[in-house]
Amino acid sequence: MTGENGTRRIDVDYLARVEGEGSMKVLVVDGVVQDVEFGIFEPPRFFEAFMRGRMFTEAPDITARICGICPVAYQMSSVHAMEDACDTTVDGQLRALRRLLYCGEWIESHALHVYMLHAPDFLGYESAIHMAADHRDIVERGLALKKAGNRIVTVLGGREIHPINVRVGGFYRAPTKPELMALVDELEWARDAAVATVEWVAALPMPWIELDFEFVSLSHPDEYPFNEGRIVSNRGLDIAVAEFNDVFEEEHVARSNALHSRIKERGAYHVGPLARYSLNFEKLRPAARGAALTAGLGSTCFNPFQSIVVRAVEIVHACEEALAVIEAYERPPAPYVTVVPRGAEGHGASEAPRGMLYHRYRIDDKGRIRDAQIVPPTSQNQLTIESDLRAVLDAHLDLPDDELGWKLEQTIRNYDPCISCATHFLDLRIERRRS
Amino acid sequence: MTAPTTRPKLAVYKFASCDGCQLSLLDAEDELLAVAGAVHIANFVEASREVVAGPYDVTLVEGSITTPHDAERIKEVRAESKFLVTIGACATSGGIQALRNWRDVSEMASLVYAHPEYIDTLATSTPIADHVTVDFELRGCPINKKELVELVAAFLAGRKPNISSDSVCVECKRRGTPCVMVAHGVPCLGPVTHAGCGAICPAFDRGCYGCFGPMPGANTESLAAWWRSLGVDDRGLVDAFRGFNAWADTFRAASDRHEAAITVRGAGA
Numbered sequence: 001m002t003g004e005n006g007t008r009r010i011d012v013d014y015l016a017r018v019e020g021e022g023s024m025k026v027l028v029v030d031g032v033v034q035d036v037e038f039g040i041f042e043p044p045r046f047f048e049a050f051m052r053g054r055m056f057t058e059a060p061d062i063t064a065r066i067c068g069i070c071p072v073a074y075q076m077s078s079v080h081a082m083e084d085a086c087d088t089t090v091d092g093q094l095r096a097l098r099r100l101l102y103c104g105e106w107i108e109s110h111a112l113h114v115y116m117l118h119a120p121d122f123l124g125y126e127s128a129i130h131m132a133a134d135h136r137d138i139v140e141r142g143l144a145l146k147k148a149g150n151r152i153v154t155v156l157g158g159r160e161i162h163p164i165n166v167r168v169g170g171f172y173r174a175p176t177k178p179e180l181m182a183l184v185d186e187l188e189w190a191r192d193a194a195v196a197t198v199e200w201v202a203a204l205p206m207p208w209i210e211l212d213f214e215f216v217s218l219s220h221p222d223e224y225p226f227n228e229g230r231i232v233s234n235r236g237l238d239i240a241v242a243e244f245n246d247v248f249e250e251e252h253v254a255r256s257n258a259l260h261s262r263i264k265e266r267g268a269y270h271v272g273p274l275a276r277y278s279l280n281f282e283k284l285r286p287a288a289r290g291a292a293l294t295a296g297l298g299s300t301c302f303n304p305f306q307s308i309v310v311r312a313v314e315i316v317h318a319c320e321e322a323l324a325v326i327e328a329y330e331r332p333p334a335p336y337v338t339v340v341p342r343g344a345e346g347h348g349a350s351e352a353p354r355g356m357l358y359h360r361y362r363i364d365d366k367g368r369i370r371d372a373q374i375v376p377p378t379s380q381n382q383l384t385i386e387s388d389l390r391a392v393l394d395a396h397l398d399l400p401d402d403e404l405g406w407k408l409e410q411t412i413r414n415y416d417p418c419i420s421c422a423t424h425f426l427d428l429r430i431e432r433r434r435s
Numbered sequence: 436m437t438a439p440t441t442r443p444k445l446a447v448y449k450f451a452s453c454d455g456c457q458l459s460l461l462d463a464e465d466e467l468l469a470v471a472g473a474v475h476i477a478n479f480v481e482a483s484r485e486v487v488a489g490p491y492d493v494t495l496v497e498g499s500i501t502t503p504h505d506a507e508r509i510k511e512v513r514a515e516s517k518f519l520v521t522i523g524a525c526a527t528s529g530g531i532q533a534l535r536n537w538r539d540v541s542e543m544a545s546l547v548y549a550h551p552e553y554i555d556t557l558a559t560s561t562p563i564a565d566h567v568t569v570d571f572e573l574r575g576c577p578i579n580k581k582e583l584v585e586l587v588a589a590f591l592a593g594r595k596p597n598i599s600s601d602s603v604c605v606e607c608k609r610r611g612t613p614c615v616m617v618a619h620g621v622p623c624l625g626p627v628t629h630a631g632c633g634a635i636c637p638a639f640d641r642g643c644y645g646c647f648g649p650m651p652g653a654n655t656e657s658l659a660a661w662w663r664s665l666g667v668d669d670r671g672l673v674d675a676f677r678g679f680n681a682w683a684d685t686f687r688a689a690s691d692r693h694e695a696a697i698t699v700r701g702a703g704a
Binding site: 043 | 450451452453454455456457458459461462464465467468471476479482483484485501502505530531532534535538540542543544546556560576577580632635636638639640641644646674679
């Protein structure tokens with residue numbers, strides 16, 4: 001609203017449809033955006049501190065509890081880091097099963113975000129439940145798609161949230177071939193539903209803005225990245241995971257309980273579906289690439305609002321990938337390789353649904369954790385989210401406050417921010433002043 | 436959707452947690468739209484921008500109390516809730532973040548944050564019931580979505596929820612899983628852990644690690660003797676009881692007992 005002295009302020013308490021607690025403040029003076037702050041007030045839980053002294057084998061179960069939406073990502077980055085520390089490689093069918101588990105998480109997390117959290121913005125609904133009153137078939141398709149992803153995680157991991165079957169070195173129990181084959185019909189349906197999802201989201205009223213992002217993701221020679229690869233960017237970055245701290249730095253600012261990441265001497269960067277897609281388009285399974293091209297996407301995508309389309313494309317990819325893993329699956333002779341601890345440091349990075357997740361641990365020769373560092377995707381995206389908010393504000397300052405406020409919320413939701421990993425209490429405030 | 440509604444109003448609140456337990460409501464894919472038809476989801480920020488003011492007929496609370504602000508906020512939530520249910524290990528026992536309760540929190544903050552002075556936090560992570568009256572507790576890390584749906588159905592029918600307080604052992608027997616401790620010598624918290632998950636871990640050749648917290652009357656001393664016979668020392672027992680329900684009375688007492696034993700032996704060595 002416009003105040004007596006020309007100050008215009010919009011208060012939106014609790015940014016909805018994100019995971020966790022945060023705030024946003026916007027200051028506009030004489031029609032010029034002066035300041036944008038995206039803060040995170042999720043109460044700190046000190047994982048990196050209380051993991052000190054715990055056994056290296058506990059890292060996948062403990063770090064899973066950082067995020068109920070993407071526990072598999074935490075499990076994967078932690079086991080890779082521990083295996084790196086112990087100089088152990090997990091390969092063959094066990095490696096394939098890890099990809100399968102990750103496919104399940106991508107499908108359920110992306111379907112949740114596309115249908116339940118993000119699509120309602122494009123169509124002007126408060127929630128998917130409100131949307132279901134007019135589009136019940138669509139919402140039911142989204143829920144069924146999400147369920148297909150969750151079924152993979154349940155069959156392989158034991159349950160949807162905080163799966164219990166992941167261990168350093170592999171799994172506690174490897175599934176039988178028939179157990180996985182039982183997923184095939186549902187996954188074939190899910191792949192077709194995902195292709196239909198790409199068509200549906202591509203036809204949504206799409207805000208148009210293209211931004212000059214530095215995209216960062218893992219890159220693997222043969223595969224669209226899940227668990228492994230080098231860290232690359234569209235501005236020439238190409239490093240091993242172990243070099244993460246040489247290139248990226250974390251900064252603690254007063255407005256946030258999450259640390260802000262930046263590329264040293266360069267600043268903000270962008271992780272997540274748009275980055276993975278733009279850096280790895282050629283590695284997508286043909287059905288996913290085909291769906292993307294049919295939907296009008298190119299081989300790169302710089303419109304953050306189109307992240308909803310790219311997520312849908314990644315669901316197609318994950319369904320195809322899961323079907324391929326299941327088809328080639330033969331039950332391994334042992335469900336895990338024995339990992340012997342040694343005093344060393346290890347690094348792991350994997351692609352959480354929201355973007356790259358980096359873990360580093362130092363352990364002693366008894367396997368006790370001496371030091372831990374966890375860099376979640378949402379803290380890496382914070383600076384980029386702020387610069388996107390500026391760009392969207394600049395382009396839409398003529399909108400009335402309620403519409404502008406909603407547009408800014410949608411801008412934040414483009415990143416599927418997981419504030420538990422890095423939000424819940426998003427207090428969104430736009431202040432407009434005249435000097 | 437605009438007509439006045441007489442459906443019971445449901446609210447979901449989050450404190451320090453991972454969002455996993457409230458996600459369980461969205462994970463009930465087959466039941467979600469039916470639940471949304473039977474109750475008015477009036478305040479569920481993770482799922483909807485629409486926030487309808489209280490009072491609420493039933494409130495689900497996820498997470499533990501770790502900040503001065505949250506210690507006040509939970510009182511406001513209680514005041515606007517007729518029936519308050521805590522969901523999950525954080526809300527019922529303080530969660531994994533209760534590991535801070537044995538440590539110096541300012542030291543922990545300085546390990547994680549460059550400017551610990553920016554961080555406003557309490558020395559402890561405590562369950563909701565330490566702060567306000569709780570009408571029902573649903574356990575688990577995470578909760579079992581079937582138990583959540585049963586709880587809502589029971590609330591709507593005005594009956595007691597059919598939720599077992601047996602041990603995980605009973606669920607293994609029902610499931611027909613051979614005992615991992617007896618048959619394979621795998622240490623398992625099943626005998627002292629509250630039922631609810633469906634005994635998943637033993638079915639995956641793994642010992643229970645206590646996600647649902649202690650069952651009523653759990654005999655942790657007897658179980659510790661079993662674990663010792665399997666080669667687990669006091670340090671290992673401290674770790675086992677100091678997991679996702681570390682601050683639950685029975686597990687806390689057991690972990691303190693074994694920690695004291697390490698200290699005694701350490702002094703004697």
